[in-house]
Amino acid sequence: MTFPIDYALRLRSLWICWLLAMLFHVELGLMPLFHGQSPEIESHVDAAQLPLLFGAMLGYFLLPLLAVLLIAYAASDPQGSRRWRPWRRLHFWFSIVYTITNIPHLIADIVVPDSRLGQVVLMVVLVLLGLAINLEGWRWWRQALPS
Template sequence: MLSGTRHAPRLITLWITWLLAMLFHVDLGLMPLFHGQSPEIESHVPASALPLLFGAMLGYFLLPLIAIVLIAYADTAAAPARHWRPWRRIHFWFSVVYSITNLPHLIADIVVPDARPDQIVLMLALTGFGLLINLEGWRWWKQNA
């Protein structure tokens, strides 16, 4: 691993790519609405639990945005890089959690009876981007600081 490699810009790019793929996944999932069809897959979530579900999704989207900001601050800080080393460690494990959450979603998209190929392709891409984030996050964490 070269010490001159700038992992932070790579991580920012990967996280933005991941977020765009996630948005495309959601957007394409709703596309049938624009053609008079229902995008609904049989739901087992009671209506009373929907606010909690919406809040969880909000957090799921906001946390990578916060990570992007913290990565940028760590990369451009005047303080020595070692001050940001704990964040590098946290970021790596945070990215692993996100990768782990992508796997069941990918499996669910594959096994659902009316699975759509576009959704499976996007979940494969999200999983791939997540693994790249893990790899780059590991390198950033272990980089001499």
């Protein structure tokens, strides 16, 4: 007996892992504070632009949370997957954008003169999780297409 693959469950799990890795990436960046060191990296962002940057980071964290919720609703809709097909397509492209944005961040963490190995490892994990989300998102989207 074979069972259908629950791509939505895989996606929810991957996004939650991605969010936890992202939070740990931020937390690890602040760890020097607990040892009397400064976590500051030379910034090239004008102080007047910081509220916009902080708002963008808030959105960057909140959108995957919204994606997890929408995936759960789509997977549990008793009316089936047809009405959620646009969301499945949008989710796939959304996940591609997140993966693409993590690649320059990984490169930046590598080239920063005082980068820490833990931060680079976490960014590698985030990129790999992003690629897995892309793959499962593609499969979930394609699963909704009529045969």
